[in-house]
Amino acid sequence: MPVISSTKNLEALSFTLVAEFDAAxxxxxxxxxxxxxxxxxxxxxxxxxxxxxxxxxxxxxxxxYMTGPEGEKAxxxxxFTAIEAPxxxxxxxxxxxxxxxxxxxxxxxxxxxxxxxxxxxxRMTVHSTFESEEQMEEMVRMGMEEGMREAAGQIDGLLAExxxx
Amino acid sequence: MVVDKLSDADVxxxxxxxxxxxxxxIVRRVTVAExxxxxxxxxxxxxxAAVQKHVAVLERASLVTKEKRGREQIVRGNHEGLxxxxxxxxxxxxxxxxxxxRIADILAEG
Numbered sequence: 001m002p003v004i005s006s007t008k009n010l011e012a013l014s015f016t017l018v019a020e021f022d023a024a025x026x027x028x029x030x031x032x033x034x035x036x037x038x039x040x041x042x043x044x045x046x047x048x049x050x051x052x053x054x055x056x057x058x059x060x061x062x063x064x065y066m067t068g069p070e071g072e073k074a075x076x077x078x079x080f081t082a083i084e085a086p087x088x089x090x091x092x093x094x095x096x097x098x099x100x101x102x103x104x105x106x107x108x109x110x111x112x113x114x115x116x117x118x119x120x121x122x123r124m125t126v127h128s129t130f131e132s133e134e135q136m137e138e139m140v141r142m143g144m145e146e147g148m149r150e151a152a153g154q155i156d157g158l159l160a161e162x163x164x165x
Numbered sequence: 166m167v168v169d170k171l172s173d174a175d176v177x178x179x180x181x182x183x184x185x186x187x188x189x190x191i192v193r194r195v196t197v198a199e200x201x202x203x204x205x206x207x208x209x210x211x212x213x214a215a216v217q218k219h220v221a222v223l224e225r226a227s228l229v230t231k232e233k234r235g236r237e238q239i240v241r242g243n244h245e246g247l248x249x250x251x252x253x254x255x256x257x258x259x260x261x262x263x264x265x266x267r268i269a270d271i272l273a274e275g
Contacts, residue, residue: 002266002268006261017261021268023272031271041268124268
């Protein structure tokens, strides 16, 4: 299990995840820097992401869409606000309409990624701050189906253990 | 496994309510202790009416409850409403936990 902690701040609508990986910082940086690697993990298997624009430099933008189980598409964009390879990445993450144009009303999530070397391994901290309203629900809609299924499976597993004990 | 479904309108109200710094501060305070509306108004550089409006927004989002006691209106945190917001954050957490799992799988390929 790579995740070692996660912190939710309800009042500030922010979320921090800390995970550790058995790979060097430079290698972990690639999974953010290379859109072909990024799209293998950003969306869940049921809502895979496709990045069709990726200008990886401060001020540059990326555009992507996620394709749902019924073929429905949900668009998004990033704006890179800070890039300090291979340790620090910050970007705004927002929703886009079918033509890829930003939908301002849906709000922006700011993400700050920090990679730290811990003796040849990497500690990755992702801090997300939400702006408002529907935004989080939409993200949850795009990303959650798989998540809930897995969580349900884990709960079932725990219940089964309990029943055996 | 039972997951309560929030309507779109519920979610809108919840996040609109929490999108303001004063309202977040009110939620923080009334979650740990009860306050009268006038007690809250004394804490902020704004009118009693303005604070009352903030409390009304929070009440509509089910984040606080308001109750008349004599001449005072007592505000308390609404545990159930706060749980809804927490649940959305829980779901977001699950998304990131899975992303970390997928990253680990990609890294394991070498």
